[in-house]
Amino acid sequence: xxxxxxxxxxxxxxxxxxxxxxxxxxxxxxxxxxxxxxxxxxxxxxxxxxxxxxxxxxxxxxxxxxxxxxxxxxxxxxxxxxxxxxxxxxxxxxxxxxxxxxxxxxxxxxxxxxxxxxxxxxxxxxxxxxxxxxxxxxxxxxxxxxxxxxxxxxxxxxxxxx
Amino acid sequence: xxxxxxxxxxxxxxxxxxxxxxxxxxxxxxxxxxxxxxxxxxxxxxxxxxxxxxxxxxxxxxxxxxxxxxxxxxxxxxxxxxxxxxxxxxxxxxxxxxxxxxxxxxxxxxxxxxxxxxxxxxxxxxxxxxxxxxxxxxxxxxxxxxxxxxxxxxxxxxxxxxxxxxxxxxxxxxxxxxxxxxxxxxxxxxxxxxxxxxxxxxxxxxxxxxxxxxxxxxxxxxxxxxxxxxxxxxxxxxxxxxxxxxxxxxxxxxxxxxxxxxxxxxxxxxxxxxxxxxxxxxxxxxxxxxxxxxxxxxxxxxxxxxxxxxxxxxxxxxxxxxxxxxxxxxxxxxxxxxxxxxxxxxxxxxxxxxxxxxxxxxxxxxxxxxxxxxxxxxxxxxxxxxxxxxxxxxxxxxxxxxxxxxxxxxxxxxxxxxxxxxxxxxxxxxxxxxxxxxxxxxxxxxxxxxxxxxxxxxxxxxxxxxxxxxxxxxxxxxxxxxxxxxxxxxxxxxxxxxxxxxxxxxxxxxxxxxxxxxxxxxxxxxxxxxxxxxxxxxxxxxxxxxxxxxxxxxxxxxxxxxxxxxxxxxxxxxxxxxxxxxxxxxxxxxxxxxxxxxxxxxxxxxxxxxxxxxxxxxxxxxxxxxxxxxxxxxxxxxxxxxxxxxxxxxxxxxxxxxxxxxxxxxxxxxxxxxxxxxxxxxxxxxxxxxxxxxxxxxxxxxxxxxxxxxxxxxxxxxxxxxxxxxxxxxxxxxxxxxxxxxxxxxxxxxxxxxxxxxxxxxxxxxxxxxxxxxxxxxxxxxxxxxxxxxxxxxxxxxxxxx
Numbered sequence: 001x002x003x004x005x006x007x008x009x010x011x012x013x014x015x016x017x018x019x020x021x022x023x024x025x026x027x028x029x030x031x032x033x034x035x036x037x038x039x040x041x042x043x044x045x046x047x048x049x050x051x052x053x054x055x056x057x058x059x060x061x062x063x064x065x066x067x068x069x070x071x072x073x074x075x076x077x078x079x080x081x082x083x084x085x086x087x088x089x090x091x092x093x094x095x096x097x098x099x100x101x102x103x104x105x106x107x108x109x110x111x112x113x114x115x116x117x118x119x120x121x122x123x124x125x126x127x128x129x130x131x132x133x134x135x136x137x138x139x140x141x142x143x144x145x146x147x148x149x150x151x152x153x154x155x156x157x158x159x160x161x162x
Numbered sequence: 163x164x165x166x167x168x169x170x171x172x173x174x175x176x177x178x179x180x181x182x183x184x185x186x187x188x189x190x191x192x193x194x195x196x197x198x199x200x201x202x203x204x205x206x207x208x209x210x211x212x213x214x215x216x217x218x219x220x221x222x223x224x225x226x227x228x229x230x231x232x233x234x235x236x237x238x239x240x241x242x243x244x245x246x247x248x249x250x251x252x253x254x255x256x257x258x259x260x261x262x263x264x265x266x267x268x269x270x271x272x273x274x275x276x277x278x279x280x281x282x283x284x285x286x287x288x289x290x291x292x293x294x295x296x297x298x299x300x301x302x303x304x305x306x307x308x309x310x311x312x313x314x315x316x317x318x319x320x321x322x323x324x325x326x327x328x329x330x331x332x333x334x335x336x337x338x339x340x341x342x343x344x345x346x347x348x349x350x351x352x353x354x355x356x357x358x359x360x361x362x363x364x365x366x367x368x369x370x371x372x373x374x375x376x377x378x379x380x381x382x383x384x385x386x387x388x389x390x391x392x393x394x395x396x397x398x399x400x401x402x403x404x405x406x407x408x409x410x411x412x413x414x415x416x417x418x419x420x421x422x423x424x425x426x427x428x429x430x431x432x433x434x435x436x437x438x439x440x441x442x443x444x445x446x447x448x449x450x451x452x453x454x455x456x457x458x459x460x461x462x463x464x465x466x467x468x469x470x471x472x473x474x475x476x477x478x479x480x481x482x483x484x485x486x487x488x489x490x491x492x493x494x495x496x497x498x499x500x501x502x503x504x505x506x507x508x509x510x511x512x513x514x515x516x517x518x519x520x521x522x523x524x525x526x527x528x529x530x531x532x533x534x535x536x537x538x539x540x541x542x543x544x545x546x547x548x549x550x551x552x553x554x555x556x557x558x559x560x561x562x563x564x565x566x567x568x569x570x571x572x573x574x575x576x577x578x579x580x581x582x583x584x585x586x587x588x589x590x591x592x593x594x595x596x597x598x599x600x601x602x603x604x605x606x607x608x609x610x611x612x613x614x615x616x617x618x619x620x621x622x623x624x625x626x627x628x629x630x631x632x633x634x635x636x637x638x639x640x641x642x643x644x645x646x647x648x649x650x651x652x653x654x655x656x657x658x659x660x661x662x663x664x665x666x667x668x669x670x671x672x673x674x675x676x677x678x679x680x681x682x683x684x685x686x687x688x689x690x691x692x693x694x695x696x697x698x699x700x701x702x703x704x705x706x707x708x709x710x711x712x713x714x715x716x717x718x719x720x721x722x723x724x725x726x727x728x729x730x731x732x733x734x735x736x737x738x739x740x741x742x743x744x745x746x747x748x749x750x751x752x753x754x755x756x757x758x759x760x761x762x763x764x765x766x767x768x769x770x771x772x773x774x775x776x777x778x779x780x781x782x783x784x785x786x787x788x789x790x791x792x793x794x795x796x797x798x799x800x801x802x803x804x805x806x807x808x809x810x811x812x813x814x815x816x817x818x819x820x821x822x823x824x825x826x827x828x829x830x831x832x833x834x835x836x837x838x839x840x841x842x843x844x845x846x847x848x849x850x851x852x853x854x855x856x857x858x859x860x861x862x863x864x865x866x867x868x869x870x871x872x873x874x875x876x877x878x879x880x881x882x883x884x885x886x887x888x889x890x891x892x893x894x895x896x897x898x899x900x901x902x903x904x905x906x907x908x909x910x911x912x913x914x915x916x917x918x919x920x921x922x923x924x925x926x927x928x929x930x931x932x933x934x935x936x937x938x939x940x941x942x943x944x945x946x947x948x949x950x951x952x953x954x955x956x957x958x959x960x961x962x963x964x
Binding site: 031036037038039040041042043044045047048050077078079082091094095096097098099100101102103104105106107110126128129130132133134135136137138139140141142143144145146 | 181374375379430844845853877
């Protein structure tokens, strides 16, 4: 129905090509073309953060980015974080601190947290709250998410509270 | 005989009360969990629904020819194509595809199945619908007046409908008025009690529209096999009720319907009813003879999901000079919306709070739920209790002030205690209410702050501090609202000492599978890693009534525990035969059969299980159920002990009110919850923190704006959920009353934490400013207007007719 365009980009460290509709979002491309469903659709208008990915090291809402704009860029999704030791610790912290309930916001939250810690390794609880402000969670009330991220931040206190 | 290996002793340990991470969390944190949105079937088509975009109109003509001709379109359906449609919902007043009329903006008019979402959307744009607008009715106070526009007129009335009539055994032929449901409850004599009261207060409260905002939007996949059996991938919270109801709507044998529940992106009560989109998805799959997947957009989720019940509520309460409550009279007007879902039945829960949270010797409660052209209301965590508690706790403060009594003392004087039976017949076998009150008050330094804030009300400075307390009562041991309440369990022990727990109870993110596993592992002396849970397929799991009413830990927990006990008895009996000793001298611990007295390990479980392999006496699959907990169905006057246990909580909310801007900042919440017993400390903290923040949203930021039936803010940009920087400091205490019927003493907790936040916030704002605000949410505009004498007009009292 619509025009297609060929793009070439790096996805989770691997170069790949894709033929995408020009009106397709990066989110739909990741989910429907690349088959990576860890990136979630929550609102489609950049308000909830469930679709957060890293593009050239910046965290952004993939629903607001055109797939064609991924051309020539380095895209990392939740699936790609598996290769990152720091992210392993973060994912483990989310599990151990009870930061996951329904889990639908979790991949986006982990992506945003990993970006936050990469850019602000000393983030304290207040900075973490501001850092995940754009990621909505309806289940947890955020407290345990903040605790999880703080536990792997350099200033955080590892381990659960007493 | 071989020389024994070095004797090994196993130390006692317990999983109960520990911080156990959720079993599904690693997959979820890695993005590997498959939600409905992530599942695609071979040959699948995409379904989309055309909604009315008119608030109230007659459908004159629908032209689908152009849509049908679009390449890639496999099916276009309207009501005319589905001759066997039957009305759905609690009152069976809702046809999935509308025939003669649309009654709200969300109404389904046509649907398309196509090879891609884009094609389906393009096809929707090609469907031409001709409407004739009808008068719009959106004010519930107008809806009850004689001569009001009728939303569901009977056929003989002007504008009467004939659409729902011919559809088979379950027919809805309209209503002579707009009254969807009525509830009238009473105990004692409120007239006499009022005459004997020293203080009487009355207020009208207006509770608003909010919606669930599950992060995962609604969706489903329907697929018929070549024999006509239906497989649904569904997000329902009630798979077994769904199966039966779908069978009724589709005129199928329930045995030919199978429901698989992928991981669910949030429930909160939103998935308790059958909605038109689900039935339409099945119709599309039937028409197209292909699997059809239908997933909402966020805007569609806002517009067509049910809301929390909006309520206009007038409460009149009295007490004596000594502080004892004398009576409560309640009239509520519920905006049902255009159709009836569970929201209409929230009075079942609301009246419990009015009649039984505190000892009230006389109580009169009346609800009228009326049809309007607004969105319809469903069930939502707390189920009417947020609204009822908001009113009751405002009056606890007002009455205490009227008689000059300390507000905490006043509550303690009237609080229910263990062993009491309330006026409505609820039996409080375990009750930590007073301990909740004193714990929350002491930990927050409530009394001192309360007095200090009153003194500082007129001090200079725009920021006023306030502290408020509110409490709640909610079912915590199942609820007999359906014809039955129970859960089945199958427990399978394999040759490697691994256990599979097959339970009817659904995991919706709340952590039930982890808690159920803990209960089983505790009984069998196994680590959590020995357990696998299967809980998502009606073809495999035993029956369960569904995730609602904070019932899963209690009901499914007791069921799982029963199965574990059966298994333990079998294993110990086999070990007793092997070691030629009485089974009573043995126990299971750390994956071993041990001597109970010394802890000496006799044999590891896998080896014993292999010994039993296919032997005569072995039966390694246990089946059991927990059915009909010791509670009773309410009688026609709504009296009876509806739950086997009750949850209690008190919460103290601290706020800062900026009197120059009306901004209310929630700084701290101190919560004390009677949960029976903490099973999983990590999980229960998460439930309470999440519930509190949901309550915070209800109190401060969330509001669906409906103007003339049109939703003005169907997006996260304009519907304000609480974000991370706004959360208060949260201090949680658990009051462990060890309920006699609860599994390991536990009671339900899922809904409780959301219930009293708004009520305590209202009291805190009053404490800070001396101004009582009876409407929600406490947005800056509403608070500013109230503080500066520009408050809304007093709300009209709901109908007081019997």
